[in-house]
Amino acid sequence: MRLSTNFTLAEFTKSQTATRKGLDNTPGEEHLANAKELFANVVQKVRENFGVTVINSGYRGPALNEAVGGSSKSQHCKGEAVDIECPGTGNYDVAKWISENCDFDQLILEFYTPGIPDSGWVHVSYKSEGNRKSILTAMKENGKTVYKPGLIQ
Numbered sequence: 001m002r003l004s005t006n007f008t009l010a011e012f013t014k015s016q017t018a019t020r021k022g023l024d025n026t027p028g029e030e031h032l033a034n035a036k037e038l039f040a041n042v043v044q045k046v047r048e049n050f051g052v053t054v055i056n057s058g059y060r061g062p063a064l065n066e067a068v069g070g071s072s073k074s075q076h077c078k079g080e081a082v083d084i085e086c087p088g089t090g091n092y093d094v095a096k097w098i099s100e101n102c103d104f105d106q107l108i109l110e111f112y113t114p115g116i117p118d119s120g121w122v123h124v125s126y127k128s129e130g131n132r133k134s135i136l137t138a139m140k141e142n143g144k145t146v147y148k149p150g151l152i153q
């Protein structure tokens with residue numbers, strides 16, 4: 001099954017943890033519908049602008065989310081969020097482009113180290129019922145994850 005022109009459902013649900021533990025990570029219809037909106041409005045557009053786009057983490061069903069110790073409020077659990085990278089393009093540049101060219105709910109530049117273009121990744125979510133357009137940068141400070149407003153290079 002395809003989520004959009006260049007992406008399959010398998011790419012969105014693939015997880016090494018799920019495979020290793022034999023967990024079913026198949027989304028229900030509502031979460032699948034959310035994923036299609038996310039791909040149509042954000043991920044496919046990124047692919048068309050930057051070329052190959054790698055999905056580091058996509059859907060997390062209840063079993064997988066528990067196995068990885070994720071927050072039950074994570075948008076990954078609703079099929080609304082994805083973590084991506086575009087080989088050859090710095091993650092700051094990918095996030096910046098999304099912020100200027102896409103509708104989205106939350107955009108987070110995660111653990112990006114200035115000067116190392118492929119460090120970290122880009123988390124982006126989309127809600128069909130309305131988007132907040134929240135933009136954050138996640139970084140470690142004294143061993144703790146902190147979120148700061150905007151995209152910080």
Ligand SMILES: [Zn+2]
Pocket residue numbers: 057076081082083123124
């Ligand atoms: Zn994420």
